[in-house]
Amino acid sequence: MSANSAEPAPASGLVDVVLVKGGRTKISYPAELLADDGTRIAVRASWAGGGVRDFGFVRFEPGDVFTEYYWRDRWYSVKEVRDGRGALKGWYCDVTRPATRAGGRLVVEDLDLDLWRSADGRDVRRLDEDEFAESGLSRTDPPAAAAALAALDELEALAREGGFEALLG
Structure with a gap:
């Protein structure tokens, strides 16, 4: 089975999430594999950045805590962000090439564009469009x-039309 196949893969244990940017690993971190239905992969991980961002x-x-959703057939990922007490902060979305999973590695290529939606839905922001242009x-x-641009437009439409619950449910 190839990393991009539509067949479900075992959905238990840990995976290393590898975020690649410009051909180099930007960050890699362990995550609990929650589900993999062959198209969408869900993982949960603690904040992997050093300190506060x-x-x-x-x-x-x-x-x-980030519950992260990746697709093999979509150009983005959606990350539900909660604080340590479980309160929802919002959703951070990365525009990426479709994800690949091979064994214990989930690899995603970041294409610079991002979107934020606050928990209450009042704040929807397109991010890093300047970085994308410079890329x-x-x-x-x-x-x-x-x-990538179509994916950002799709994410913004979803965020403004009520959020990501239907997409992630």
């Missing part, structure tokens, strides 16, 4: 750039 509109910090993807891989 304050974006101004949300803080990611030690104790935060040169529109020049080097126009079809991928178009797919």
Whole structure:
């Protein structure tokens, strides 16, 4: 079975989530594999960043828990973010190439575009569009750039139309 096949893979144990950017590993962290139906993969992990990351509109910090959803056929991932007490902070979405899973590794290529939706839905933000423009993807891989921009538009529409519950349920 290939990493992109539509057949369900065993959904238990741990996987290493590997986020690749510009051909290099940006971050790698262990996560509990919750489900893999052959198309969508769900994992849960503690905040893997070092210390606190304050974006101004949300803080990611030690104790935060991310339930992360990746697709083999979509150009994004959606991460539900909760604090250590279980209170929902919101959803952080990465525009990525479709995920691949081979054994204990879940690999995702970050394409710079991101979206944030606060828990109450009042704050929906497109992020890092300047980084995306600087990446040169529109020049080097126009079809991928178009797919990335379409994915960001889809995420924003979902966020503004009530959130991600239907997508993740």
